[in-house]
Amino acid sequence: MASHEVNGAVLAGLRAGFAGELITPGDPSYDEHRSVFNAMIDRRPAVIACCTTAEDIGRAVRWAREEGLEIAVRGGGHGVAGTAVNDGGLVVDLRRMNGATVDPESRTARVGGGATMGDLDRAAGAHGLATTGGRVSTTGVGGYTLGGGSGWLERKYGLTCENLLEVELVTAAGETVRASGAENPELFWALHGGGGNFGVVTSFTFRLHELPAFSFGLLLWRPEAGPEVMRAYRDFMAAAPDEVGGALLYLTGPPEEFVPAHLRDRMACACLITYAGPVARAREVIAPMLRLGHEGELIADMPYADFQCMLDDPPGYRNYWSAEYLAELPDRAVDAFCVRAGDMVVPSPSQHLLLPQGGALARGAANYPVPWRSAPWAVHPLGLWEDPADDARARQWARDLRADMRPWSIGAVNLNFIGDEGGERVVAGVGADNHARLAAVKAAYDPDNVFRGNHNIGSGRAA
Template sequence: MGPHISESALSGLVEDLAGEVIVPGDPDYDEARRIHNAMIDRRPSVIARCATPADVSNAILFGRSCELPVAVRGGGHSVAGSSMIDGALVIDLSRMHAVVVDPEDMTVRVEGGATMGRLDHACQPFHLATTGGRVSTTGVAGFALGGGSGWLERKFGLASDNLLAADLITAEGKHVHTDTEENPDLFWALHGGGGNFGVATSLTLRLHELPRMSFVMLFFLPDKAPEVVRAYRDLTAAAPDEVGGGAIYLPAPPEPFVPPELVGKLVCGALLTYAGPVEEVRELAAPLFALKPEIAIDTDIAYTDLQCMLDDPPGLRNYWSAEYLTSFPDEAVDVFCARGAEIPMPTATQHVLFPLGGAVTAGAGPYPQPWRTAPWGVHPFATWEDPAMDEPAIQWVKDVRADARPWSIDSVYLNFTGAEGEQRVVDSFGEENYRRLAAVKAAYDPDNVFRFNHNITPTAA
């Protein structure tokens, strides 16, 4: 326990919580402090596994009274490990994971600790969905409040575009509701501003009909990659909004559809996801099929299965970043492919080009997300097991970013990045948006209690 925690204060927290309190030495302490990125090995002073919004309020007041840093854990997927801080009080929302679907209103209410897998499985029986993360273990709240980029974004917009209401507990332990009518400045700030303003105990999201989902996944040997990526670029630039996906360099996974001689070898993949039947996306993918892939998969698929298709196994070390591009000309394709061919091996690293456009661009509106006007995003996603690979894997991600700079904008989807400095945060929102966000932050968290995130410094307007 930290130096400011008395036995009586800790006993009071235990009594106040419907959930549980975990401290160093407890049998489940090490499991409770484990998060997605295995590079992060931190030891908080107290983990408050909250069961209700009242628990969250009580935990915040306890942490502040004991002068502890306060971190918040939803899905635990922050690549910087923001949800687990040495010597902190960690507000763990994993027990608050209820998902309630209203098929008549086409909405879903999601508690603050729910994962994408829980959300997707609750919506699937009604053939409804909203834009979700590309990994099923991602926490819904952090994902959506950070913007929320996923396979369906070109059709249904970002997750934050589908945010209808939110309930937060502030740094003062008070409950605040926000939507377009109530606390509208806070509602605006939650469209990309993340967890800066309070602990989200529930979100209400808009749902959309999704009766069919399909995909085409093609794998090519690296020598064909420049031709493949150009064809993918041209195809998706003219594709209907139902199309998502990405061009991806990766080591071929040990899956039944991969020939043994290719497993672990570097390949270039072209993935087309489609909100519709496989016959239609197969036709759209004809220029890629014409390039004669080594492996071809095309099938209808349940959205829930698509969402977990790229789930990476637990226990891996992670370092990611991103750049968003004004254009992706042939020169950029060549640079992208050259760096893809240099993925550090052996790793499970992915080098991804995402198409944006569609509803992502059309729905830009007034929100503090300038990056969404870019037509392309490059996402170097390094994952590996051996600590000896730390330096080359991290350097490779930085090199990808440097490669993309001639075509990149300053703004970036921050959920794809780790701790890259204050200026990266300011640039990603834009200076005018950042000033407004800082004023909202000053209104709801003037002491910057919730600072373990892509932090916005509170400054009065």
């Protein structure tokens, strides 16, 4: 058996009774199915199992274990480390399980494990409802939610995982179980930040909230205005209502009509302010930021789902991300953040982000394994570039920004925002005490660490 091929007779054991589609090297759609959004990832699995039912997933998991194949799980494929695919193993591809059904009376949504945030946002938005979602529509609901789920609406509605009511998943034994506050509660707790360590999620049930109006403002300045703007933004967010979200960022000015010619395709300092309400009220709330002499602006009402699509990560770029969570944002941190923006790989879609937290996010349940929620600020270098020759420079920029911010760091990190940065960062992502508890849940549901293509908790036993 070649490293990236499975004998046809062996594959027949999986094909029998499999309702979805099995894709192997040589199939016309193989390269399309193995590709993920991060162009740095180039892996060649032996089998891609495009599942359509929980039974398909259970069959695929059991078969791969019998054949000694490593298993990867693909939802949206948006994780920057590229663990949604592997070399020579089996990929459980959930993308055909992407339904999103909304009950407007109970204000809940049942969402397939392969859905993207766009699928959920559109279904909920049709009823004037929403829940906290990823900051782009292409984010997979699965990995995003299991990592905690941070988004524009978190200051108003809390983390996505806090709006999770029930989960159905397939375990490492290929069995389907449900988890909620009343059923398998310890597993349910682990799914609030512990990632994909415990099984393959086939469906999520979420609590939804009324969101009849959504608006935003995007303001642009020359990069040298950054320190002044960032200090003003820091003070603005300290008094902002929960309806306000957004980011302070450096980016490449897009070639849009609202962008002055001198900022197009060049670095700009930007302030994105989201508002869970109508634009007239948003203008009143953001008035302090409008007095800073910005040079470009776009302020508008927009359906939340459309806004999410507006920010989608462009495909085909190489990606490297990281993050640091801050206990405070003194002037020294502001200055260091702004100076480091000069090391961005530009022009490119890279972003040098400062994200405000607080609001409902800070007031949420403290016992979930998401210790980063307590920080008032998150710094998030989001690198996207095309030329492999820029790989080292882009990685170093992200690492240097983290180092600059470390004096004010709380030590915790959102694992959805980083790639593979080692075991210590995994512990930092869930908290040391929580890590031990998560390991016990892992040992109960996946003692052989079958699901290890992730920020791995481990169980004390080798696969």
